[in-house]
Amino acid sequence: MFGFEKKNLLLIFFLLFLSLFVGIFALRYGGKTIPFSDLFDRQNSLLVVHLRLPRILADFTVGAGLSIVGLSFQTLVRNPLAEPYLFGISGAAALGYVLGSIFLSGIYSYVLSFLLSVFTVFFVMFFALRDRDNAPSSMVLTGVAVGFFYSSIISVMSIFLSSRFVKNIFLWYLGDTTGLTLNSAVFSLFIVAFFSVVMFFDAEKLNIYGVGEEFAQTSGVNIKSLIYRQYILGSLITAVVVSKCGAIGFVGLIVPHIVKMLFGKDNKLNFVLTFFLGGIFLIIVDTLIKSIVYPMEIPIGVITAMIGSPFLILLMRKFRYAER
Template sequence: MPVFSPAVPVLSGRYFLVLFFVALFAALSFVVALGLGSADISFNDIVAVLTGTSDSLNQQIILQIRLPRVQTGMCVGGMLAMAGCLMQILLRNPLAEPYVLGVSGGAAVFALLAIVSGLSGLWINGSAFAGALLSIFLVFVLSRIGNDWNPLRILLTGVVISAGWSAFISFLLAVSPPDQLHGMLFWLMGDLSYVQSSFWNPIVLAVVLLPSLVYARSMNLLATGDLNAAALGVNVTRLQYFIYFASSLLTATAVMQGGSIGFIGLVVPHLVRILFGSDHRILLPVSVMLGGSLLVIADGLARSLIAPEQLPVGVLTAMLGVPLFLVLLQTILFRQRT
């Protein structure tokens, strides 16, 4: 049973209470993340900057260096966590995550090709996005040949395409000059060092989250099986198309900016299920907020742990996520036994 589950788990009053506290936690993570980094800036300094009463150096570090990175990190983490939720119901598989269908592989191959050809900055982002779209399109077309579209077929098609991309990535790494390998590896592990603030991120998130909330109850049904959902009044094909393209758009947008940041998309949805239950009306918005929080905290640590050197954030998401998840999983199993 979820850790914070009251007697009747679905009434909306409790829903808004949960959303309120999670939003508070996300806001707190945001501020804490602004405070993490190689320059030592205290909580009071951050408040001073945000209220516009600070000296210019702190102001510059916070507003021009950290704020764009934390903003983007919040959105990217939210996108990955939500894409993970969506993939898990589409494929009806708890092991599914945003990259399982090869979206990150396609993005990586194109990004690495851009790095090898000496391109930089937005060109790398652009080619990563193109690669992600190509992979999404390939999997969609290949699993649509014939007329049935079932989770197992999408999963197998995606996994095979993904394996193909992996081989291509290994090939590129093997033949690339050593001075480019460092950048390539950081890209593959997921890195937020070069992100810029973009007004597209909140728009993409909102454009996917709002219709998803309308479909949330239908998604609860889809999670119990196609036939069951159809029998209880869900237009299954339409919902599956929506989920496929919504999660693809989220993943492509996230991967384009941060590379293949692992773990958030797999673990955050499960974490939220353990804490608050599987109702997608709670699961989706809470995953977005917690995914964002976990990523900005991890990125803050990536910037400060061995400062002035930086670690790829993907390493930190796993280092934080693995113990957090294992502890919660043990707690739940323990509760079920007693």
């Protein structure tokens, strides 16, 4: 199926079931631990179906979506440090959404979020692709600078707007998977999964592109359209995730690298594995943290940054030595 070996197909099915299992298992935890037998009991239905389930779905959506975007961008710009947050795309999506919700409304805030992300992808990647000799870390600097620029605009706006709105923006920007209704959580997961599948169809081409651009051209891959397609899809996923759950960083860095370390470099397999493992990763982290600090809440973006920053430093060291 889809040209996977039997062994890998089994692995994929295993991860699919693991995701379901982790998702259901995580439903048990939070304030009080509910035994499996009472999980779908009527008296727990509000708590489980409308509070824990949307949060777990949102966790999965964010983890899976951002990880797959990270993997794709890392291959496209041949930069191990490419990631929506570090490359300023999350910041762009956030600013677009904020501007949209102030000056426009409804669907337009998502559209603006998407447009600004696409613009930023092309802007940052343009620099990344032009200075091919540059170290991966210098490309990250461009992205980080762009990200700072966007968040500074958000800060300036927050000074001129009423304090109620400011705190809303601030809290949401830190990353928050608790606010989604069941409908919007299911809807976001569906959209992100759909775009991920579309991205997956390019995996084989990305493999060829990974070998070298000339090789890809002689193999009949239309590089330009491949790059544009992946950029746009990546921006779409980022825009959906960020406008729903805020700018959650480093997930797109951590998960793809672990997958590559464990399973090698076949993008086709890695796309699927990254999707599921990214989702599982964030469900586990969020469930663990919320159970530990209960009844307080710590924004999930803060936690991923805590895990991700040391990871980034390790990666930068590793790849700096590799370049020499």
